Amino acid sequence: MLNRNTVKNSKKIPREPSVLIVGIPGPGLIGTLSVSYLVHALDMEIVGEIENPDTTPVVFIDDGEIFGPIRIYKSGSLYAVLSDIPIDYDMAVSFIQSLIEFAQKNGVDMILLPNGIHAGEKDPNNIKTFGLSTDERLDVVMYDNEIPKFLTGMIAGPDATILTYLKNSQVPALILFTQCNFFFPDPESAMHTIKTISNIVKRDVDLTEFKKQVNYLRLQGRQLMEDTLNIMQQEKETKPPQIYK
Amino acid sequence: MTTDFIASFEKRVSSLHEHNTADDFALREIVPLSYLIEKNSKWVLQIDLPGVERKNIVLTITHGHVVVKAKLEEAFKVSNHGQVIKFENMKKAVELPPYADIKKISAKFKNGILTITIPKIDSGKRIPIK
Numbered sequence: 129m130l131n132r133n134t135v136k137n138s139k140k141i142p143r144e145p146s147v148l149i150v151g152i153p154g155p156g157l158i159g160t161l162s163v164s165y166l167v168h169a170l171d172m173e174i175v176g177e178i179e180n181p182d183t184t185p186v187v188f189i190d191d192g193e194i195f196g197p198i199r200i201y202k203s204g205s206l207y208a209v210l211s212d213i214p215i216d217y218d219m220a221v222s223f224i225q226s227l228i229e230f231a232q233k234n235g236v237d238m239i240l241l242p243n244g245i246h247a248g249e250k251d252p253n254n255i256k257t258f259g260l261s262t263d264e265r266l267d268v269v270m271y272d273n274e275i276p277k278f279l280t281g282m283i284a285g286p287d288a289t290i291l292t293y294l295k296n297s298q299v300p301a302l303i304l305f306t307q308c309n310f311f312f313p314d315p316e317s318a319m320h321t322i323k324t325i326s327n328i329v330k331r332d333v334d335l336t337e338f339k340k341q342v343n344y345l346r347l348q349g350r351q352l353m354e355d356t357l358n359i360m361q362q363e364k365e366t367k368p369p370q371i372y373k
Numbered sequence: 374m375t376t377d378f379i380a381s382f383e384k385r386v387s388s389l390h391e392h393n394t395a396d397d398f399a400l401r402e403i404v405p406l407s408y409l410i411e412k413n414s415k416w417v418l419q420i421d422l423p424g425v426e427r428k429n430i431v432l433t434i435t436h437g438h439v440v441v442k443a444k445l446e447e448a449f450k451v452s453n454h455g456q457v458i459k460f461e462n463m464k465k466a467v468e469l470p471p472y473a474d475i476k477k478i479s480a481k482f483k484n485g486i487l488t489i490t491i492p493k494i495d496s497g498k499r500i501p502i503k
Contacts, residue, residue, distance in 0.1 A: 343447075
């Protein structure tokens with residue numbers, strides 16, 4: 129049968145930009161804490177997992193269901209990838225490749241990667257988040273949300289691999305660096321990151337529950353922080369050649 | 374109070390990184406995170422003590438170790454294989470770094486972090502320079 133329907137005067141319906149937020153363990157557990165809470169507060173549903181062949185197989189069981197350590201969540205046009213294991217050198221390339229492939233297949237307009245940056249004596253009332261974009265179109269996002277540019281510094285290890293792949297990908301990415309305590313879980317700085325992300329994606333996030341659990345998160349996050357630091361330490365030990373020490 | 378967010382965080386983190394808390398359960402005391410950084414003239418040891426008040430921290434130097442004991446304001450509850458375990462105290466012993474001048478060790482507590490400054494010994498036998 130022939131299709132006799134015709135569409136007249138169609139206007140392109142503007143769609144909400146699709147954003148992928150990526151939470152991986154790092155300094156102060158900023159990525160893990162902020163994205164874990166966003167997934168909860170925005171009632172995001174699990175829609176998939178990233179399986180990585182380069183990591184020790186590990187799963188956790190919840191209510192009789194098996195879950196992998198790197199999961200994908202969705203709510204409307206917002207996606208989140210949350211990893212409960214640190215991304216080491218062996219995993220970094222395949223992880224970021226899978227992430228970019230997922231973003232391209234699902235029409236993601238922007239990847240948001242919250243991370244932490246060491247602040248010696250940070251003032252809890254004046255925590256700053258800096259932004260680093262891989263595409264100049266995202267400078268507007270930084271400007272609109274009053275996020276100062278990350279101007280000078282060095283990023284090493286798997287994070288550098290991730291940034292290199294993001295820089296060379298077609299999907300624009302904005303990396304957020306929030307001042308934090310590098311060595312201990314830092315929920316206060318994670319809270320600042322959550323506020324910044326909620327402004328960028330224009331979703332209200334109620335932080336009441338998070339605020340009540342700051343001490344608990346610092347205690348509960350010890351194990352993951354320790355594993356993350358062990359991986360960072362390995363990187364440090366393999367990094368600078370002796371002559372530059 | 375255990376909320377959905379906390380319950381979910383605890384399940385994920387505890388099940389995947391449980392090996393690090395073995396000491397907690399064996400000793401019935403939380404082993405806090407600590408980090409030692411070397412600077413030119415000193416060592417700086419930081420210990421994370423969330424949920425603790427300054428008056429409930431006891432810091433001692435004994436047998437070549439810095440020992441910190443602290444009491445939590447509110448008990449920390451952890452589910453372990455279907456059993457809820459309550460922790461009320463934290464304890465950590467950290468070996469003193471080399472050349473520590475134990476007479477000059479100082480400490481401060483801010484935002485739940487204990488910072489212990491351990492100066493390095495800067496005196497010794499003088500060697501003449503020819």
